[in-house]
Structures are given as C-alpha cells and as structure tokens.
C-alpha cells in the first residue's frame with residue numbers, strides 16, 4: 123500500500139514560525155542559509171514558504187515596492203558558494219574530495235562559513251561515528267541540517283535533509299550514528315551553554 127509515496131524521507135522540518143520569517147526575509151542570515159538548504163530538499167516546506175510569500179505579497183499590495191526577501195537569500199547563498207569555493211566545496215559530501223575541516227575535538231571537525239554578531243554563526247560540522255557533543259543548551263535558536271549520515275538526540279533521529287530546530291530551553295546531547303557519522307550545517311545564535319565542567323572546557327577551547 124505504498125500509494126506512490128514520494129521518495130523523500132524527511133521527517134523533521136523547521137517550525138512554521140521559522141518558515142514564515144524566512145518568507146518575510148527577517149531570519150538571521152546563518153539561519154536563512156540553513157533553512158534555504160532544507161528548502162532545496164523539501165517540497166513540503168517550499169510550498170509553505172511560497173504560500174507565506176503570496177500571503178505577505180497580498181498584505182503588502184498597495185505599499186511602495188521593496189526588495190524581495192529572496193534577494194537576501196540569494197546574496198546569502200552567493201556568500202555560501204564563495205565560502206564553499208574557499209573550502210574546496212564542503213557541500214559536496216561525502217565522498218570525493220575531503221573538505222578542509224579544522225580539528226575541533228576528538229571526532230569533531232568543523233569549518234566556520236559565517237560568523238557575525240547579528241547574523242549568527244554558520245558552520246559545517248563533521249562528527250565521527252559514535253561521537254557525541256557534550257550536553258549543552260543555547261543562548262538562542264540552533265538550526266541543524268543533516269547533509270549526510272545521521273545523528274540522534276533526545277528529540278529524535280535525524281537523517282539527510284532533516285532539520286533540527288532547538289530553542290533556548292532545550293538541553294541536548296547529539297550523537298552521530300551509523301558507519302559514516304554525520305555531516306551537518308549548523309546555525310547558532312550566541313555561544314552554547316555547557317553544563318558539565320568537561321563541556322565548559324570543551325566550549326572554551328573550541329569557541330563553539
């Protein structure tokens with residue numbers, strides 16, 4: 123009884139509030155890049171964003187023309203492309219051509235693609251199989267898009283295309299799963315909050 127279900131196996135999506143903010147062009151840039159990369163893979167959320175854009179357009183009818191939100195996203199994607207070029211195409215994962223990721227901690231490598239006070243931090247993170255990040259919470263929202271592999275945490279299991287949106291109140295301990303570990307694109311606002319002493323040392327050393 124497949125009913126011709128689409129091939130997409132994406133089970134975790136951005137919140138409606140995040141999608142509407144994306145449509146309105148008001149998301150911080152790091153988040154907009156992660157959501158944009160999810161939209162490339164998710165027809166369902168793309169439809170929601172188009173609907174929100176249409177609704178917003180209807181509301182704005184009669185107002186003076188303003189730059190489209192998609193301009194901001196395109197500019198941001200351009201910056202990501204530039205960063206990707208410098209990083210030897212970190213998006214082309216996994217497989218051919220290991221991206222130039224810097225050592226962060228045992229089992230963790232990363233590359234910071236964007237870091238700005240108002241726009242958040244965007245990093246590409248590669249987590250080795252079975253490696254967990256120390257338990258932490260956040261000073262703002264964290265958006266994580268899985269590009270390859272999978273990770274699991276208290277809120278569920280996330281595979282390619284899945285987006286984990288975690289608010290300030292959530293404390294979690296993501297762990298990479300499967301033989302290939304996990305490669306993800308992570309947008310964060312502010313520094314992470316580590317509870318345990320070991321985690322605080324990790325956070326200070328890694329500036330994460």
Ligand SMILES: [Zn+2]
Pocket residue numbers: 132134135136160164166167168
């Ligand atoms: Zn989606």
